[in-house]
Amino acid sequence: MHEAYVLPGPLALSRSTVDRAADRRADAAWLDSLWSDDGTRVLLVGDGTVPVDGDSLRFVSPAEAPDGDRFLLGLDDDGVAFVAVHVGEKPDGGATLREVGTVLGDRDAGLAVHAIALANWHATHRFCPRCGGPTQAEQGGHVRVCELDGSQHFPRTDPAIIVLVVDEKDRCLLGRSAAWPGRRFSTLAGFVEPGETPEHAVVRELYEEVGVRVTACRYAGAQPWPFPSSLMLGYYATAAGEDPTPDGEEIAEARWFSRDELTAAMERGEVLPPSGISIARKLVEGWYGRPLPADVSRR
Incomplete structure (x- = not known):
């Protein structure tokens, strides 16, 4: 497990200074x-x-x-x-x-x-x-x-996991949703099912969506995601670097990236990283080691 990875800086939607009384x-x-x-x-x-x-x-x-x-x-x-x-x-x-x-x-x-x-x-x-x-x-x-x-x-909140998976070569796994623009890549995510822990959801979702078997995972942080009523639970996970097999329904494409490969893909405009509001961006930046280029995310 890559214990060194941490979410950098505050999460955009987790900030608050007001006492809810x-x-x-x-x-x-x-x-x-x-x-x-x-x-x-x-x-x-x-x-x-x-x-x-x-x-x-x-x-x-x-x-x-x-x-x-x-x-x-x-x-x-x-x-x-x-x-x-x-x-x-x-x-x-x-x-x-x-x-x-x-x-x-x-x-x-x-x-x-x-x-x-x-x-x-x-x-x-x-x-x-x-x-x-x-x-x-x-x-x-x-x-x-x-x-x-x-x-x-009482108001409901739907827990969902969002996870950055890293393999034995320290590459990260990013996927593209079938509903997204062609160049947008992000971490993988899914809802926690009834009677399931978030950690079990990490393992299940990664195998269901891209056929990758998670060997370990670690909680990294959370933020509310009211679109309309989720709580995103962020994780870092490890898995063997087997070729991903997207399910073709939720995930259209999935790829392993080294840091150099991700940098080059963003510079060429082939990959748009997650938006700044998402915990996914912070998960990627924790692995990447520095902020992702702000101008790239707005292309």
Whole structure:
């Protein structure tokens, strides 16, 4: 196992500085008071976007906020409350996390991820999965309660593994999804199945997708991935350098790369590496030994 590989720097969507104030979500009177406080900062969220000005989120006051499900996002060190309102469409100036996740500061990145993840869940859980009755948001948007049977339903997160595999020659394995542009290569990934550990998922997914047998794996780090509701668990793994055999459905192409081969392929424009927002890019950079060229990723 290559113990020396570590994820360099912070992960774009794992940054946050705001206290989520989970202990105050059940305090309905306090939550109501936030909406009469001019100091409360309201973030609009809709259609997977939040309003952005340059490299910062754009907030409105409670008096300016439209109707919609209300979410408590948290409190900063000065006691300023941050909340969100889920609107039905893209707000003015709305941008996706893919567009701005790497340029927002730590506080705003955390707020945006939290708000978009909650909005994605609320949009698909309007009705009770037990009886079909309508549900309503409570506890600062972190619970939905069925109006008919009183059952509580909590935001879901789907765990997925994402893994950089290295062989005995210290080459890394990258694959191209059948749904991606022809030059985009990245690490391999897949969802953790019920009753399965993430480590078992690493072994299963690599064999299913490219026919490579993992011999060992090590957890490297994680970040939320609200597209719409995943948590990406990053791993480094080792495997024998057998020729990959892509399944042709999820993975169209897979190749082993030495550092020199990957450098040359990127310089020739034959390979586009993972985007800066993805944990995949950090996994590759941990093995590569330095940042991947920023201009290459935008071609």
